[in-house]
Amino acid sequence: MKKYRRVSRKVVGLTTIFIAAFFSVLVLTNTLGLRTILFLDTKIHTWSNIQNGQVVQRANKGESFLQLSGRVGLLAKSVEVVIASPELQIIQPENWISLDSSPRFSYFEGKISTFPGWIKVFGRSQGTGYRIDNGIQVGIGEVFIVVGQSNAAGSSKSLFISNSEKVRSGQFQEDGSILWKHGDDPQVRGGGGSPWPLVGDMLAKKLGVPIGFINVAVGGSSIRDWKPGSENFRQLIRAIEASNPYGVRAILWHQGESDQGMTSDEYYTQLVTVIRETQRASKSEIKIPWLVARATYGEGKVSEAVREAQKRIWDDGIAxxxxxxxxxxxxxxxxxxxxxxxxxxxxxxxxxxYQKIDDAFFKNS
Structure with a gap:
């Protein structure tokens, strides 16, 4: 019996050694991508809060910044970046600056000052030598979130194309992610022609910086469909959170055509609630201004009650x-x-x- 136990323990020990050796070979050869899956390397795996073609909000005064983070291999000792302007053609060794000198458990993060306009972010990780990641183009400029119903989402039979390379649209996808693309219509999946490529062109011409729109408008929606807790409201919060930590210049509200029979007091109360609860639910430290359009026209008539409510929101300083x-x-x-x-x-x-946005924010630019 004792002899059997000794043989059994020996077999278990040899089996364990064989499995460990076999697993080590799989990792070393990256079979089935195990080395990558387990982060047993030095490369930058992902950037968490920027994507190619994205526009982020510039600072009001002074230098803007990028808050960069992501995942890097466990064997990496540090992460460095280059913020390259369009004029930079050669990256010299002295151009690299430290982003995170000691990543923790494969996570890295850091804050880098930058400047308005299009830039490219190059990253590299240091381990046994350097691993350089592909450059990501990012625009530092002006960002707006568009909210409302079909005339905000885009409903014209004619689609509009932005003539400026500075204009971009952040389009929500079915999985909840945002795809940054050129600013052409459609702004929302399945949408039609909208004013935003044209507004973007006018703003880009005046300001000379990238312009971005994230559109969460929903065709046919009533103000009641935007109440806190609704899917429309949650999508608005997702757009705000996706823009953090930079914020956006403003939220552009174009809605009211579906509410022609509503009283002035009800519309006023509903919209004030949406505006105030948006700030609370987004947990943003930055208070985002709203621009509210007077929009009620349909079938040859307007709603004076809703128009009065929209104006009262201006007069009360809420938007x-x-x-x-x-x-x-x-x-x-x-x-x-x-x-x-x-x-x-x-x-x-x-x-x-364009005129109202310019009046509100860029009159003296």
Whole structure:
């Protein structure tokens, strides 16, 4: 019996050694990607809060910054970056600056000062030598979140193309991620033509910096569909959180056509609640300004009650004054529904929005 136990322990020991050796070979040869899965290397695996083509909000005064983080192999000793301007053609050894000198359990993070405009972020990790990651293009400029119903989402039969390489759109995908693309329509998946490529072109021409729009508008939505806890409200919060820690310049609200029968007091109360609860739910340290449009036109008429509520929100200092798109009547609307902007209406809505955004933030730029 004792002899059997000794043999059994020996077999178990040899089996354990064999399994460990076999597993080590798998890791060393990266079979099945095990070395990568277990972070047993020195490379930068992911960047957590930037993606290629993204626009982040610049600072109001002084230098802007990038808050960079991600995952790196466990064998990496440090992470360094280069912030490259479009004019930089050669990266010299002295261009590299430390981002995180001691990553913790494969996580790295750091804050780097930068400047407005398009830049490229190159990263490298140090272990046994250097592992250099591909450059990521990021725009430091002006970012806006668009909220409301179909005329905000884009409903024109004509799609609009941004003429500026500085204009980008952050489009929500089915899995909840945001895909940053050129600023052409559609702004939302399955949407139509919108004012935002045109507004972006006008802003880019004046300011000379990248312009980004994240559009969460939903066609046909009532103000009631944006109440805290609704899916529309949660999507708005996701857009704000995706823009952290930089924030956005403003939230652009264009809604009201679906609420023509609503009283002024109800619309006012509902929108004030959305604005205030957005700040609370997003847990953002930065208070985001809202621009609220006067938008109620449909089938040849407007809602004076909703218009009065929208103006009262301006007068009470809860939101800034947005455009009066009710001034774009029948000749600027699609013939079949009398609500959605046609091509001419979209052009003119873009001019109205640009003027109010410029008045609110960039008059002296």
């Amino acid at each position: 800034l004054e947005g455009p009066d798109t009710d001034s774009l009547d029948t000749p600027y609307r699609e013939t079949l529904d009398g609500v959605h902007f046609n091509e001419a209406g979209t052009y003119n809505a873009a001019k109205l929005w």
